[in-house]
Structure formats: C-alpha cells, structure tokens
Amino acid sequence: xxxxxxxxxxxxxxxxxxxxxxxxxxxxxxxxxxxxxxxxxxxxxxxxxxxxxxxxxxxxxxxxxxxxxxxxxxxxxxxxxxxxxxxxxxxxxxxxxxxxxxxxxxxxxxxxxxxxxxxxxxxxxxxxxxxxxxxxxxxxxxxxxxxxxxxxxxxxxxxxxxxxxxxxxxxxxxxxxxxxxxxxxxxxxxxxxxxxxxxxxxxxxxxxxxxxxxxxxxxxxxxxxxxxxxxxxxxxxxxxxxxxxxxxx
Numbered sequence: 001x002x003x004x005x006x007x008x009x010x011x012x013x014x015x016x017x018x019x020x021x022x023x024x025x026x027x028x029x030x031x032x033x034x035x036x037x038x039x040x041x042x043x044x045x046x047x048x049x050x051x052x053x054x055x056x057x058x059x060x061x062x063x064x065x066x067x068x069x070x071x072x073x074x075x076x077x078x079x080x081x082x083x084x085x086x087x088x089x090x091x092x093x094x095x096x097x098x099x100x101x102x103x104x105x106x107x108x109x110x111x112x113x114x115x116x117x118x119x120x121x122x123x124x125x126x127x128x129x130x131x132x133x134x135x136x137x138x139x140x141x142x143x144x145x146x147x148x149x150x151x152x153x154x155x156x157x158x159x160x161x162x163x164x165x166x167x168x169x170x171x172x173x174x175x176x177x178x179x180x181x182x183x184x185x186x187x188x189x190x191x192x193x194x195x196x197x198x199x200x201x202x203x204x205x206x207x208x209x210x211x212x213x214x215x216x217x218x219x220x221x222x223x224x225x226x227x228x229x230x231x232x233x234x235x236x237x238x239x240x241x242x243x244x245x246x247x248x249x
Contacts, residue, residue: 002211003049007073012052013208015042016072018060020152021125021170023177023232024078027057037173037232038076041094041216044224045074045200048215059151061127064088067203074202074212078171080129081199081247090209091199093246094216095229095237098192099130100175102160102168105187109166112190119143123156123165129194130169161185173234196248197239209244216242 007013017025017038025036034055046053058066064079066072067089081091103109109120114133118141124130126149138145148165150156157178159165170178172192179186200216202209219225220242229235 002214003051004207004211007051007206007208012054013046013049013073014054014056014071015046016056016058016063016066016075017042017077018063018152019057020154021060021078021174022153022181023234024171024174025076037095037228037234038078040228040231041200041219041225042074042076044219044228045076045212045215048218049211060125061151064201067201068205070203070205072203073206073208074200076200078174079199079201080171081197081245082129083247083249085199085201086245086247088204090202090204091197091245091247092202092209092213092216093197093199093239093243094225095198095234096195096239097198097237098172098195099133099169100172100188100192101190102170102175102179102186103166103189104160104163105182105184107163107166108187108189110189111167113193115140116190117141117145117167119145121146121148121164121166123148123150123159123168125149125153125156125170126151128170129196130171133194134169157182157186173237177233194248197243197246198237199247213242213244 160168
C-alpha cells in the first residue's frame with residue numbers, strides 16, 4: 001500500500017548497484033548475473049513490495065546522481081548512510097560496517113590507523129568514504145600519501161597485488177572477503193574503524209522511501225534478512241531496526 005500508484009502500475013523497480021564489491025555485489029562466474037548480499041536483499045525487497053526487480057550495474061560514483069535524475073528508483077550498493085548523501089537521496093538503514101585495511105602477504109605494509117598512511121601508496125575506490133578519509137588524512141601528513149583512486153574495487157585489488165599500491169582500503173566486509181578469496185596473497189592489517197550504517201539509497205522523487213523501509217523491516221522481522229546475511233558471512237553487521245535518514249556526519 002505504500003508503493004506509489006505509478007510504480008505499482010509499472011510493476012518494476014530499477015535498482016542500481018556497482019557489481020565490483022564482493023561479497024556485497026559482484027558478477028557471478030558467467031560475467032552477467034549480479035549476485036551478493038545486496039543483490040539478494042534487492043530481490044527480496046522487490047518481492048515483498050510485489051514488484052519485479054531490474055538490477056542495473058553502474059559505477060559507484062554515478063549511482064547517486066542517477067537516483068537524483070530519476071534514472072534509477074533505488075540503489076543497494078554498500079552506501080554508508082551519511083548526512084551529506086541524505087541531502088540528495090533518502091537512506092534506509094539495513095546493515096553496519098566499518099573500514100578495513102589490507103595489504104600483500106609477501107610484502108606486507110603495517111598500518112594500524114589512517115594516520116599510518118602518510119608516505120604510503122594507498123588504493124581506494126572513487127566516491128567512497130575511504131577516498132574521503134584518505135584525502136582528509138593527506139592534509140595532515142608531513143609526507144604525502146600517494147592516493148590511487150579507481151572506478152572499481154576490483155581495480156583496487158589489482159593495484160595491490162601488482163605492487164602498484166602498498167595498502168588498500170574498503171568497507172570491512174569487502175576487505176575481509178578480498179583477503180579470504182586471495183588464497184594467501186593478501187592479509188588484513190590494523191583494526192577496522194568508524195562503524196556506520198549502510199543505507200538503501202532511494203530517489204526522493206520516487207515516493208518509495210516509506211515502502212522500502214517497511215519492506216526492509218519486514219525482511220528483518222520474518223527471518224529473510226538474517227538468512228541472507230548468514231549466506232554471505234555478514235551476520236556480524238546485522239541490525240534489528242531499519243530507519244530513514246539515520247546517518248553519520
């Protein structure tokens with residue numbers, strides 16, 4: 001009942017995601033099918049609302065502008081819910097995650113905190129909170145950080161394994177997954193920091209915010225949410241209540 005009539009009549013919602021951020025969103029072995037935590041949640045939200053879901057791959061930094069312009073209805077793409085993003089889109093919280101550091105096992109670079117990045121070669125994905133954090137820290141460094149910014153997280157990992165970068169950063173579940181999948185090539189370093197909520201980004205023009213929040217809460221209440229997180233190893237980031245625009249500064 002919370003779904004706007006125009007979208008009910010259409011019967012489909014367009015959901016954007018950047019399929020380079022495993023295990024949250026990434027391509028299956030066929031190179032076409034988008035899978036992962038957010039992909040499963042997107043489909044479950046659609047089913048709960050009685051709508052078909054059209055998952056569209058998009059570069060991370062293009063998604064919020066795409067929501068603002070009406071190109072997408074909502075997005076599940078590991079967006080940290082921040083007050084800055086809430087100025088452009090509505091955010092419906094569904095998970096918590098921090099930031100993790102990782103490096104190569106063969107030539108490890110010890111990093112405990114963001115302050116330890118001064119003078120190092122650091123790879124991050126464009127448009128992420130990690131890029132913001134590194135750029136903010138760089139202003140405080142006596143020896144500058146060599147900041148390497150990539151469109152996709154897979155390119156961040158490649159920069160690390162190829163020796164172009166010494167340290168990579170990502171949301172903690174993504175950093176942990178990259179290390180796990182690397183078959184010993186990568187290792188975690190330091191401690192995760194700045195745990196914050198993830199938000200489903202919703203176009204303010206769509207009128208879908210309350211519907212999405214109700215759907216997410218329903219998934220939490222009926223056990224579907226827990227099953228999805230368990231499947232992808234993200235149970236530690238579970239929350240009990242979904243909120244609208246409850247982000248961090």
